[in-house]
Amino acid sequence: MNPAAVLTWALGAVFSLLLTYVLASPVGATIPTFVISFVLYLAWAAAAAGSARTGPSRSTWPTAPPGATPSRRPPVRVVDLSHPVRTGMQVFPGDPHVRTRTAATVAQDGFRVAELHLGTHSGTHVDAPSHTVEGGADVDALELSSLVGPARVVDVPGCAPGRVVRWADVAGQLERLAPGTIVLFRTGWSAHFGTDRYLEHPVLDPEIARRLVAAGVRTLGVDTLNPDPTPTADATDPVALPVHEVVLGAGGAIVENLTGLAAVDRPGAVFAALPLRLAGLDGSPVRAVAMWPEI
Numbered sequence: 058m059n060p061a062a063v064l065t066w067a068l069g070a071v072f073s074l075l076l077t078y079v080l081a082s083p084v085g086a087t088i089p090t091f092v093i094s095f096v097l098y099l100a101w102a103a104a105a106a107g108s109a110r111t112g113p114s115r116s117t118w119p120t121a122p123p124g125a126t127p128s129r130r131p132p133v134r135v136v137d138l139s140h141p142v143r144t145g146m147q148v149f150p151g152d153p154h155v156r157t158r159t160a161a162t163v164a165q166d167g168f169r170v171a172e173l174h175l176g177t178h179s180g181t182h183v184d185a186p187s188h189t190v191e192g193g194a195d196v197d198a199l200e201l202s203s204l205v206g207p208a209r210v211v212d213v214p215g216c217a218p219g220r221v222v223r224w225a226d227v228a229g230q231l232e233r234l235a236p237g238t239i240v241l242f243r244t245g246w247s248a249h250f251g252t253d254r255y256l257e258h259p260v261l262d263p264e265i266a267r268r269l270v271a272a273g274v275r276t277l278g279v280d281t282l283n284p285d286p287t288p289t290a291d292a293t294d295p296v297a298l299p300v301h302e303v304v305l306g307a308g309g310a311i312v313e314n315l316t317g318l319a320a321v322d323r324p325g326a327v328f329a330a331l332p333l334r335l336a337g338l339d340g341s342p343v344r345a346v347a348m349w350p351e352i
């Protein structure tokens with residue numbers, strides 16, 4: 058209960074006692090009842106207005122604990138899980154190269170503007186269903202609530218290049234999943250971002266994707282280029298994307314090229330990766346983050 062509410066109840070109790078005393082005394086008989094009622098009403102209304110200004114005593118958003126020294130930092134810790142977007146950064150073999158260019162400068166134009174050239178799957182990004190599913194939902198139609206939710210980080214450390222992660226390897230870390238949980242696979246492969254080795258990343262057995270979708274998971278994330286095997290740029294056969302087909306085929310989303318998952322080191326984190334509202338497109342760069350209340 059907040060202080061204003063306590064004051065409201067205290068005033069009510071005090072005036073009730075006073076009323077009882079006055080009415081029981083000889084003077085009470087000489088005071089019209091409507092005067093007493095009006096005075097009581099004014100006192101009660103003033104206290105109730107103070108309570109309303111203070112707001113509800115319970116909040117779902119964390120507040121600083123009582124006695125904490127004032128801080129300009131909000132009581133939420135936010136960890137960045139995104140690669141910086143810059144010219145020449147590594148992309149999926151054959152994808153458009155990333156280039157940024159200065160389009161206006163403060164010195165010449167009075168303001169600064171950059172021009173971006175990049176693919177929809179550049180850097181840390183989300184795949185919409187239409188990435189691999191004919192007629193699937195585009196990125197601007199993704200339900201944003203499916204991209205914000207409780208995170209479950211699954212550790213698969215020490216992977217050899219091209220390792221296939223099986224359900225048995227991770228089943229113990231995927232028990233009791235609440236629907237809407239966002240499952241993030243932490244292989245540590247993001248350390249190789251920008252090198253040829255990054256293309257030899259571990260992959261997920263599609264059985265993992267099938268079981269996660271069956272458990273109500275709509276979004277999964279990887280700290281690799283791809284949950285499926287990545288072909289070389291000169292490969293001519295159509296690529297096989299079984300994990301994509303399962304997750305995106307169910308209307309879900311995949312977040313790729315995550316980094317910094319080592320910082321997601323305690324339970325209770327909320328993950329968020331919101332795409333640009335790119336109309337009718339198949340994916341978008343995101344700013345992926347994990348968040349915790351700092352109390």
Ligand SMILES: [Zn+2]
Pocket residue numbers: 178182183184313340
């Ligand atoms: Zn992608």
